[in-house]
Amino acid sequence: MNVVSPIQARAGVLGPDAGIAILDCDIHPRARSLADFRPYMTERWWNYLQTYGLRARHGFNKGYVFPKAQPLACRVDSWPAEGGPGSDLDLLRAQCLDECNIAHGILNPLGIGQGDQNNGLSAAMAFAVNEWQVEAFCRPEPRLRASVVVPYEDGAASAAEIRRRAGDPNFAHVLLMSRTAEPLGNPRYWPIYEAAEEAGLPIGIHVFGYSGWALTNGGWPSFYIEEMTEHATSCQALVVSMIVEGVFERFPKLKVVMIESGLGWIPALGWRLDKHWKHLKAEVPHLTRAPSEYLKEHFWVSTQPMEEPEAASHLLDVMEWLGQDRILFATDYPHWDFDDPRTALPATLTAAQRRAILGGNARAVYGFL
Amino acid sequence: MPAGATPPGTPPTPARAVATRHVVAATDEIPPGGRKLVAIGGRDILVFNLAGEFFAIANRCPHNGGSLCAGRTTGLVQSSEPGRYHYSRQGEIIRCPWHNWEFDIRTGRSVIDPRRIKVRAFPAEVASGAALQAETFPVQVEGEYVVVEA
Numbered sequence: 019m020n021v022v023s024p025i026q027a028r029a030g031v032l033g034p035d036a037g038i039a040i041l042d043c044d045i046h047p048r049a050r051s052l053a054d055f056r057p058y059m060t061e062r063w064w065n066y067l068q069t070y071g072l073r074a075r076h077g078f079n080k081g082y083v084f085p086k087a088q089p090l091a092c093r094v095d096s097w098p099a100e101g102g103p104g105s106d107l108d109l110l111r112a113q114c115l116d117e118c119n120i121a122h123g124i125l126n127p128l129g130i131g132q133g134d135q136n137n138g139l140s141a142a143m144a145f146a147v148n149e150w151q152v153e154a155f156c157r158p159e160p161r162l163r164a165s166v167v168v169p170y171e172d173g174a175a176s177a178a179e180i181r182r183r184a185g186d187p188n189f190a191h192v193l194l195m196s197r198t199a200e201p202l203g204n205p206r207y208w209p210i211y212e213a214a215e216e217a218g219l220p221i222g223i224h225v226f227g228y229s230g231w232a233l234t235n236g237g238w239p240s241f242y243i244e245e246m247t248e249h250a251t252s253c254q255a256l257v258v259s260m261i262v263e264g265v266f267e268r269f270p271k272l273k274v275v276m277i278e279s280g281l282g283w284i285p286a287l288g289w290r291l292d293k294h295w296k297h298l299k300a301e302v303p304h305l306t307r308a309p310s311e312y313l314k315e316h317f318w319v320s321t322q323p324m325e326e327p328e329a330a331s332h333l334l335d336v337m338e339w340l341g342q343d344r345i346l347f348a349t350d351y352p353h354w355d356f357d358d359p360r361t362a363l364p365a366t367l368t369a370a371q372r373r374a375i376l377g378g379n380a381r382a383v384y385g386f387l
Numbered sequence: 388m389p390a391g392a393t394p395p396g397t398p399p400t401p402a403r404a405v406a407t408r409h410v411v412a413a414t415d416e417i418p419p420g421g422r423k424l425v426a427i428g429g430r431d432i433l434v435f436n437l438a439g440e441f442f443a444i445a446n447r448c449p450h451n452g453g454s455l456c457a458g459r460t461t462g463l464v465q466s467s468e469p470g471r472y473h474y475s476r477q478g479e480i481i482r483c484p485w486h487n488w489e490f491d492i493r494t495g496r497s498v499i500d501p502r503r504i505k506v507r508a509f510p511a512e513v514a515s516g517a518a519l520q521a522e523t524f525p526v527q528v529e530g531e532y533v534v535v536e537a
Contacts (some may be wrong), residue, residue, distance in 0.1 A: 093485035
């Protein structure tokens with residue numbers, strides 16, 4: 019068990035983070051309008067988009083399946099004079115990069131056609147969104163890196179998009195959503211993992227998206243707080259799927275970064291998997307190690323929003339199980355549940371742990387700078 | 388040791404900062420439902436007008452430091468049992484623009500845990516210009532002013 023030292027607690031609060039090159043692995047850019055993507059789309063797909071629009075895998079959905087706590091789920095103070103939060107590079111610089119002293123930030127665009135019902139449109143959008151990230155954000159602001167957005171329900175098209183971006187230093191990881199048509203270990207998604215491993219790009223799995231299924235396997239919940247909490251359970255399902263389907267046996271160099279999923283649930287999942295694996299090894303003979311070993315070796319997690327147990331030592335216990343090198347800082351700017359690096363981390367961390375979480379760990383995973 | 392004696396080596400007690408009254412606005416500058424952010428002695432203080440009554444609280448959210456000034460005002464929603472809701476005090480609760488922490492503008496106390504979580508509240512009142520006139524330096528005395536003690 020971890021014991022919280024009062025000296026560490028003071029160092030966490032008062033110790034300067036000066037000299038730490040903070041890496042933020044979750045910043046959400048937004049287009050001013052769909053027209054921002056037009057320069058990167060063929061006339062055929064631009065006309066299609068204008069005529070039919072995007073169609074998430076979800077019936078009757080105009081807007082969100084659950085209401086958000088703030089308009090567009092964004093900080094009330096993050097709206098620029100024109101356009102939505104995250105669409106104005108100057109404001110993003112001021113409120114996120116400058117204010118929080120972020121040395122490098124990774125862009126994760128949301129709601130831009132990933133997992134669209136029309137695979138062709140989804141692939142065209144992914145290409146356009148990737149070009150747009152580089153031109154609108156990464157070139158004018160060298161602190162920012164893009165995600166390789168892929169049409170993840172189409173494995174082959176996704177792999178082609180990843181190979182198109184391979185070797186381009188503007189791209190930090192391949193972006194998937196946690197809610198997909200089938201559990202992410204399903205072989206239909208393996209072309210994505212193959213291309214990502216080949217390109218040396220981690221897979222970033224950001225929570226949300228539209229699976230077409232109810233948010234819980236007991237059906238639709240009533241409240242937004244249930245959606246926020248549900249990420250822990252849907253992410254458990256995808257982690258189990260990726261491990262037991264054998265993704266990491268086939269792609270042993272694959273790295274997966276879970277973004278915004280929380281982390282308190284992970285050790286218990288590892289214990290449960292290992293318990294059952296002892297009895298059910300014969301069912302999944304392609305697994306050569308205990309499931310928790312794949313979990314500890316192939317997965318990383320972002321901080322925001324991190325559980326805050328009543329006893330601070332319990333969070334340290336969780337971090338110890340995961341491995342101190344597995345935890346990566348994220349702001350989630352401009353969303354309403356944004357974390358500020360000065361206040362988001364528990365005061366009980368040592369200065370070395372704090373440095374690692376704020377920047378060192380992410381640098382080791384992503385490999386840039 | 389006799390009562391009142393100081394053990395050797397005790398550092399001197401720092402002088403307690405004495406609250407001073409500050410004129411922060413003319414009353415008509417902050418209409419009912421309005422707010423004004425003022426800086427007093429290096430502190431950002433948010434002044435509200437609730438239907439003619441003035442209140443002042445610290446601007447910084449104690450959670451992660453969000454600026455309450457950018458937040459929306461709302462009311463107090465309470466429930467006696469699942470399915471029953473009572474909404475009251477419209478406009479008297481300020482909600483942090485970041486994580487939705489809510490504070491009672493009248494007291495600075497949070498809605499979620501009023502006993503332990505709060506922003507500092509400062510006494511605020513309306514005073515007439517005449518009452519605020521300094522003896523040596525005549526000032527404009529027409530109208531009324533919001534005065535915050537901080």
